[in-house]
Amino acid sequence: MSELQLIELPLPGLFALQHREHQDERGRFARLYCEGSLQAFGQPFHVRQINQSLTRERGTVRGLHFQYPPHAECKLISCLRGQVWDVAVDVRQGSPTFLQWHAERLEAGDGRSLLLPPGFAHGFQALTDDVELLYLHSADYEPGHEGGLSVSDPRLRVEWPLPLRNVSVRDASHPVLDEHFQGVRL
Template sequence: MIVPRRFSDSRGWFCETFNARRLLDQEGIAAGFVQDNQSYSAKRGTVRGLHFQVPPHAQGKLVRAVRGRIYDVAVDIRRGSPTFGRFVAAELTAETGGQLWVPVGFAHGFCTLDDDVEVAYKVTDFYAPECEGGIAFDDPDIGIPWPVARDLVSLSDKDTRYPRLAAFESPFAYDGVPLAALAPA
């Protein structure tokens, strides 16, 4: 979790949402971002994910809500990782400005907690449709406690066809850093 500092006054607030030097110095993250993405979801209960791109166009993502709230999830999909198949989750809100860093080798997804939600994220490689992949968002082996009942979830057609983790042949190698619990924001 990364929580940029906000400077408030009578007009509102100012926030530096990305600073490469601060991200490296304070979080140890050296990420060369090449593309910014933004999504809009009209209804509460929209689930997007669990997505990733495989090498040679694997992506790290820095995710934040710019309107509304989301339940944001990162799942370890690195082969050989002692935390393979485990996840971390955080509520990201436009109000608080918290961000989640999702490294290469993790599947990412989120569920909208409000209507009219916008999510922005920076990525470390360009979109490459031939490299995109996904895992079933409701895989019982992962066990993500999505905050919306299954029958109320809205998914894209593509997201309904992703395989379970057990059927996924991971191209991501474990880098020696196990998944750790998120520090409180």
């Protein structure tokens, strides 16, 4: 097995990344990212920005965020502490899975990450207190190109495992989808 294994998920272009861990009496080591391996898998991903978040309370929801072109981005999400319900929503215009979502449980030490291509919105719910996530982005954050979906949009029907808590004012202000939302043209 190579250091990274790409696992196809139900939405085209969305992958889980399984990291091979090396363990001994000192602890463990895992390669979380390798540009060459992703290129070999046909998933080029050049890192432009790295972010880390801490979410204090179980049930807290962050998201659902994306960026419009020309700043649409790939994201690689890894959980460093705790557990999350990590959600990706396909917002690619013309996609056969447009507005469908998929979620993965990510847990610190499970050796998995979620790889989202451009045109996917991302959000998560903390399943434990004090969750830390590491985000690798292929584009710089550009506030003027930011988009968002309501975490409680009835059209999406995301099945959050816990009652929604602590949704930020910004995230709560994302509008519910209507017939005018055409998605992201890549």
